[in-house]
Amino acid sequence: MNISKHFELVFWIAALTALACSTPSAHHHFSLCPLSNLGVSWCPGCGLGRSISCIFHGDLSQSFSYHWFGIPTLAILLHRIFILSKKYLVYF
Template sequence: MALVCLALTNPAAQGHFSLCPLKLLGIAWCPGCGLGHAISFLLHGDLKSSFQAHWLGLPVLLVLLYRIITLGAAGRYRLR
């Protein structure tokens, strides 16, 4: 669900609502926000902006997709 939300949001938009405690304290840079923006840029097909937001965006997205697939497959086999 979180990946769907990241795919539907505009990571380049300024002033959007955030639950990030660092952003709420007025700190502009947060590694978690950087990863979220990087994944969102990747899901929008913008590799350059993704790498600029956080260089771990692509590896994290690949690991998340791998885990979603393996957990989904494991759940499907348990139901049989």
């Protein structure tokens, strides 16, 4: 499999896998987010990541409290993975 050709598919699968394996926490932890590193307490990107992580852990109410768009975002990303899989993995 040529990774550069399938970069988007590999990226989304890896990102969702990382969120599924992570423990959502509002407490400060190591982050690549520049807003979080500057001490900003609420970042929409971080909230969205925590929201999706909570969905994978089955906590929908906490997911909604982190970011209201977590559930639709996960649905959009899963749909994108499905479309890319059909496009690129049909030959396997």
